[in-house]
Amino acid sequence: MTSFAEPAQPESDLDRRTRLRTVVAASLLGTTVEWYDFFLYATAASLVFNQLFFPDQSSFVGTMLSFATFAVGFLVRPIGGVVFGHFGDRIGRKKTLALSMLIMGVATALMGVLPTAEQIGILAPVLLLLLRVLQGFALGGEWAGAVLLAVEHSPPKKRGLFGSIPQIGLALGLALGTAVFALLQVVFDDAQFLAYGWRIAFLLSLVLVAVGLVVRLKVEETPAFLEVTELQQRSSAPVKEVFARSHIRNTVLGLLSRWGEGAAFNTWGVFAITYATTQLRYEKVPVLLVVTVAASLMAVLIPVSGYFVDRFGAHRMYIIGIAAYGIAVFPVFALFGAGSLWLFGLGLVLVFGIVHATFYAAQGTLYASLYPTEIRYTGLSVVYQFSGIYASGVTPLILTSLIAVGSGSPWLACGFLVATSVISVIATSLIRKKDLHF
Template identity: 85%
Template sequence: MTALTDSASFEPDADRRKRLRTVVASSLLGTTVEWYDFFLYATAASVVFDRLFFPNQSSFVGTMLSFATFAVGFVVRPIGGVVFGYFGDRIGRKKTLALSMLIMGVATTLMGVLPTTEDVGLLAPILLLLLRIAQGFALGGEWAGAVLLAVEHSPARRRGLFGSIPQVGLALGLALGTGMFALLQVIFDEEQFLSYGWRIAFLVSLVLVIVGLVVRLKVEETPAFREVSELQQRSSAPIKDVFARRHTRSTVLGLLSRWGEGAAFNTWGVFAITYATTQLKFDKVSVLLVVTVAAVVMAVLIPVSGVLVDRVGAQRMYITGIAAYGLAVFPVFALFDTGRLWLFGLGLVLVFGIVHATFYGAQGTLYASLYPTEIRYTGLSVVYQFSGIYASGVTPLILTALIAAASGSPWLACGFLVGTSTISVIATALIREDDLHLSSHRSDTEAAPD
C-alpha cells in the first residue's frame, strides 16, 4: 500500500504553483456550488416549502413534513457515497467529481420550475421528494472527492490548509443560499416571492454549475491516485475493504466523531432559521441575513483553522472545537431566548461563525487520514455520509419534536446537542496514531505507512 507523499517534490515551481491554484479553485468553487444547491433546499424548507408543498397541514405538521423531505436528502447520501466512492477509487477523483456536480445542478434547476400543490396536487411534493433524492445522491459523492482533490495534491507541510479549502465551500454555499433568499424577499413582496421569486434562487444554480464544471475539468488527477493506478493497487471492492477488520476501528470512530459536527451545523444553519422565525417571531429577512453573516465569518476563519492544523494537528483542533460547541449550546440558546435580534445574531456568529470554523476546518484532513489511498474516497464517503443520517438529516426533526414536547422550552433540545458533542469528543480522542495514514502536523516529516 502506498503512503501519501508530497506531490510537489520533483515539480518545477511555476508548474507547481499553477497546478495548486487550479486545485484550490476547483475544490472551492465546486463545493460552493454543490452546497449552495443542497442548502437552498434547507433554507426553502424553513421559509417557503411548508406553504407551497404542504399547505393543508398545521404550521407544526407542515414544518415537520418539510424537514422530513430535507432529511431524505441525507438518507440517500450514503448510497451516493458508496457509488461515487467506488468510481472515485476505481477510475479517479476528477471524473467522479464532474459527474456529481452535473447531477446536482440538474436536480436543483428542475426544483426551480416545479409546480406546487395548488397546481398539480399530490404530484408536487412527490416530484420535490424525487429531486431531493437526486440532490442527496449527488452530494454523497462530492465532499470526499473535493477533500481528496485538495489533500492529495497538497504539499506535505500545508496539508491542513489545503484540507480546509473544500470546507470553505460549505460556508460560502450556505451564505449564498441564505443571502439569495434574503435578497429575493427584499426585492419582491410576499405574494410575488411565493409565486415566482423563490424560483430564481434555484435557477441561478444552472449558471454556477456550468462555471464550476469548466474549472473542475481543468484540474489534473491527484498524484496519489495516479501512483496507486500505476502500481495496480486499486481496490476491487472499496466498500468491503472499508469495513474490513483492519479498518473497522477507524470507520466506527469516524462515524461517531462526526455526530457533533453534523448536529451543530444543522442546528445553527437550518433549525435556527425556523426557531427564530416561528418561536421567537423574528423577521425572516433579518434572520437570513444573520445566518449569512455567520456563514461568511465561518468561511473567513476556516483557513485559519487549517493553518493551525498544520501546527498542532487535525485531531487536537477537532477535539478543541467540538468541546467548545458543547459548552456553548446552553448559553447561546439563552441569548436566543432574550427575544432580542442582536443577541440572537451575536450568539449565532459566536457558535456558528467562530466555533464551528475551528473544528470544521480540521475535519477534512482528519478523515482523509483514516484510510489508505486505494479506499480513501469510499472511506471518507462512508464516514461523512452515513453519519449524515443521524448527525445531520434528522437533527431539525429531533429538535422540533423536543421543543414541542417541552412546551416551547429549548433546554431539552440543548441537552441532546451537548450529548452529541460529548460522543464526538470521546470518539475523536480514541483515534490512535497508528490509525492514521497521513500526517497533518508540521513536526511530522513523513506520512505514516499505509
C-alpha cells in the same frame, strides 16, 4: 506504499503554483456550488416549501413534513457516497466529481420550475421528494472527492490548510443561499416571492454549475491516485475493505466522532432559521442576514483554523472545537431567547461563525487520514455520509419535536445537542495516531 506521491516528472515552481491554484479553485468553487444547491433546499424548507407543497397542513405539521423531505436527502447520501466512492477509487477523483456536480445542478434547477401542490396536487411533493433524492445522491460523492482533490495535491506541511479549503465551500454555499433568499424577499413582496421569486435562487444554480464544471475539468488527477494506478493497487471492492477488520475501528470511531459536527451545523445553519422566525417571531430577512454573516465569518476563519491544524494536528483541533460547541449550546440558546435580534445574532456568530470554523477545518484532513489511498474516497464517503443520517438529516426534526414536548422551551433540545458533543469528543479521543495513514 506511501500515501502521497510526487508527480512523475519534476515540476518547475511555476507549474507547481499553477497546479495548486487550479486545485484550490476546483475544490473551493465546486463545493460552494454543491452546498449552495443542497442548503438552498434547507432554507426553502424553512420558509417556502411548507406553504407551497404541504399547504393543507397546520404550521407545525407542514414544517415537520418539509423537514422530513429535507432529511430524505441525508438518507440517500450514503448510497451516493458508496457509488461515487467506488468509482472515485477505481477511475479517479476528477471524473467522479464532475459527474456529481452535474447531477446536483440539474436536480436543483428542476426544483425551480416544479409546479406547486395547488397546481398538480399530491404529485408536487412527490416530485419534490424525488429531486431531493437526486440532490442527496449527488452530494454523497461530492464532499469526499473535493477533500481528496485538495489533500492529495497538497504539500506535506500544508495538508491541514488544503484540507480546509473544501470546508470553506460549505460556508460560502450556505452564505450564498441565505443571501440570495434574503435579497429576493427584499426585491419581491410576500405574494410575489411565494409565486415565483423563490424560483430564481434555484435556477441560478445552472449558471454556477456551468462555471464550476469548467474549472473542475481543468484540474489534474491527484498524485496519490496516479501512484495507486501505476502500481496496480486499486481496490476491487473498496466498501468491503472499509468495513474489514483492519479498518473497522477507524470507521466506527469516525462515524461517531462526526455526530457533534453534523448536529451543530444543521442546528445553526438550518433549524435556527425556523426557530427564530416561528418560535421567537423575528422577521425573516434579518434572520437570513444573520445566518449569512455567521457563515461568511466561518468561511474567513476556516483557513485560519487550517493553519493551526498544520501546527497542532487535526486530531487535537477537532476535539477542542467540538468540546467548545458543547459548552456553548446552553448559553447560546439563552441569547436566542433574550428577545433581541442583536443577541440572537451575537449567539449565532459566536457558535457558528467562530466555534464551528475551529473544528470544521480539521475534519477533512482528520477523516482522510483514516484510510490508505486505494480505499480513501470510499472510506471518507462512508464516514461522512452514513453519519449524516443521524448526525445531520434528522436533527431539525429532533429539535422541533423536543421543543414541542417542552411546550416551547429549548432546554431538552439543548441537552440533546450537548450529548452529541460528548459522544464526538470521546470517539475522536479514541482514534489512535498509529492507525492514521499520514
